[in-house]
Amino acid sequence: MSKIVVVGGGAAGLELVTRLGRSGLHSVVLVEPATHHLWKPRLHEIAAGTFDNELDSLSYAQHSACVGYRYVQAAMTGLDRQAKTIRLDRSVDGQQQMQYDYLVIAVGAVSNDFKTPGVSEHCLFLDSAAQAQQAWERVNTLLRSGQQQEVVIVGAGATGVELAAELAKVNRQLSRYQQATSLTVTLVEASDRVLPASPVCMSEKVQRELENQGVTVLTGVRVHEAEHGYLVTSEGARFKGDLMVWAAGIKCADWLAGLDGLATNRINQIQVDVTLQSVTDSDIFVLGDSAECPQPDGTFVPPRAQAANQAAAHLAHQFYRLAKGATLQPFVFRDGGMVVALGHSYAVGTLMQGKLILRGRFVRNLYDTIFRLHQRVLFGWGRVTALVVLKRVKYLLNPYYKGNI
Ligand SMILES: Cc1cc2nc3c(=O)[nH]c(=O)nc-3n(C[C@H](O)[C@H](O)[C@H](O)COP(=O)(O)OP(=O)(O)OC[C@H]3O[C@@H](n4cnc5c(N)ncnc54)[C@H](O)[C@@H]3O)c2cc1C
Incomplete structure (x- = not known):
């Protein structure tokens, strides 16, 4: 053995x-x-x-x-x-x-800061559960401040786009609960469109939806430096950021x-x-x-x-x-498409090598299915079904938002 x-x-x-x-x-x-x-x-x-x-x-x-x-x-x-x-x-x-x-x-x-000065000191990253938890603690502090707060996310790949949409949703929820705090969410991308690795029509649909959800999207803007509370672009413009998240590229x-x-x-x-x-x-x-x-x-x-x-x-x-003493076979990746979630009830996805773009609630369900398929390998269908049912019940009984505002 x-x-x-x-x-x-x-x-x-x-x-x-x-x-x-x-x-x-x-x-x-x-x-x-x-x-x-x-x-x-x-x-x-x-x-x-x-x-x-x-x-x-x-x-x-x-x-x-x-x-x-x-x-x-x-x-x-x-x-x-x-x-x-x-x-x-x-x-x-x-x-x-x-x-x-x-x-x-x-x-x-992990995220690639491309050795941009000040980024590792002043920006948060989402590379591990511990870092995501740390980001949540900062977000929670902002949400309880009773003032307008600026969140700037650098990098409009899947991570940046999904985080921007999620925070925009939290912001809408806050206004529903008549909280004094409001979040301004800005997504900054160096290339000329969001999701630069996806088909152009998917980028356009995602950007339109982000803007509908209240996210400010700035493309063609390259961050040159991060300072305490500010991002500086290569043109010298400064963006205020009460919370700055770096989600540009990987290494x-x-x-x-x-x-x-x-x-x-x-x-x-x-x-x-x-x-x-x-x-x-x-x-x-x-x-x-x-x-x-x-x-x-x-x-x-x-x-x-x-x-x-x-x-x-x-x-x-x-x-x-x-x-069994047999030879190894090559690994060929079969691209089943890509889905990007924009909040809890909407997603945009590509199928057939980008020839088909789908969007809507059922695409969001597809996004969840990818996660449940991972869980199926780990636990089997029985436990996954129980988890889905339990989660639905819990959602009905409790507000979805952790801070319980
Ligand atoms: C916020 C976010 C959103 C994303 N959204 C999507 C998406 O919508 N669709 C998509 O396809 N992909 C998405 N991705 C990318 C996707 O998560 C990764 O491609 C995938 O997780 C890679 O799997 P992996 O097993 O290679 O690495 P990981 O899933 O990152 O696992 C690496 C593991 O290695 C462990 N580890 C690290 N260092 C050491 C060490 N020195 N010794 C031992 N263990 C170590 C870590 O603790 C971790 O458990 C997203 C990523 C992020 C961060």
């Missing part, structure tokens, strides 16, 4: 250990510093205080015991490929080594660059071949946002939750094939 160590229990890593644990063919270890898993595409809802994490978070300790993998609460900090060991930083007993037969790195990505953590000689690209993603094996070491696999994985058409697998989930399902099957 070979020992597979999976580092990172996010969209990719957690689905992989679940599938491998259930198969019982390997000894499986998950290395993850957090105690609980939350679905990353919903971090903006945690930041806005509209996500019920009581029902939708997963305890790694409980889940590992039920599914059949070992969970080690630690962060990977180094690698020795010759000795086939990784170095861990554990809060309980400090440094530790762990041996592997196969290593899977799935540690995701992988710096410790991944040159990890015992593993080849990486300019944003620190580990370069893999079509079988998801590192181009430098075939016993090391990389999944999700941490990987630069080529596709048959010459593009690379995009850093999206859907791609992370598909890669995890593919790799679980490949480990099954390895156990």
Whole structure:
């Protein structure tokens, strides 16, 4: 029985250990510093205080015991490929080594501040549940101030757009409850349209909807510097921001660059071949946002939750094939489209490689379905159905907004 160590229990890593644990063919270890898993595409809802994490978070300790993998609460900090060991930083007993037969790195990505001066000091990021919680604490303070407050979000990719729409919804809710506070939400994007990686007609529809919801959208504006309470553009204009969130671009953590000689690209993603094996070491696999994985058409697998989930399902099957002595098959990402949520009852999505744009409440339900499909892999349909029903009941009995204004 070979020992597979999976580092990172996010969209990719957690689905992989679940599938491998259930198969019982390997000894499986998950290395993850957090105690609980939350679905990353919903971090903006945690930041806005509209996500019920009581029902939708997963305890790694409980889940590992039920599914059949070992969970080690630690962060990977180094690698020795010759000795086939990784170095861990554990809060309980400090440094530790762990041996592997196969290593899977799935540690995701973080926001890229492009070394813009002042951003790391003065802006918040939404890269982890802890950061989203920190953002929520700041938002909650603003909401209770009794004054008009300016929120500026830099970057109109999916994260920035979804956060802007969520905060605009909280703002409308506040006015319904006749609170004195109001939020002005401004979304700043350097390129000439929101969602620059999506088809133009999707960008247009999303921008129109954001503006209908009261968000000020500024495109073609490049932030040059962040100061305490202000963002400065490359033209020298200054935007006041009582809360400033940076959601522009991604990169992988710096410790991944040159990890015992593993080849990486300019944003620190580990370069893999079509079988998801590192181009430098075939016993090391990389999944999700941490990987630069080529596709048959010459593009690379995009850093999206859907791609992370598909890669995890593919790799679980490949480990099954390895156990049976078969060769590895290439991973080909099947793009099922992209959905961007604009509040709790509206979403815009693309299907058929951007040829079809859909919008409305049923697209928002589709967005939720992607999250429920992830939960189905982790828990099975029975528990997911129970969670959906419980959440509906709770929503009827309690206001959706955490601050209970
Ligand atoms: C606010 C937000 C909204 C998004 N919305 C969408 C969307 O609408 N649609 C979409 O497709 N994608 C969306 N994404 C992107 C999507 O979440 C990612 O593509 C996906 O989560 C990547 O999966 P992953 O497993 O590679 O990484 P992650 O899900 O980020 O998981 C990485 C895991 O690694 C752990 N880790 C980090 N460092 C270490 C270490 N040193 N040692 C051990 N473990 C470590 C982390 O704790 C985490 O659990 C969004 C992202 C954000 C932040």
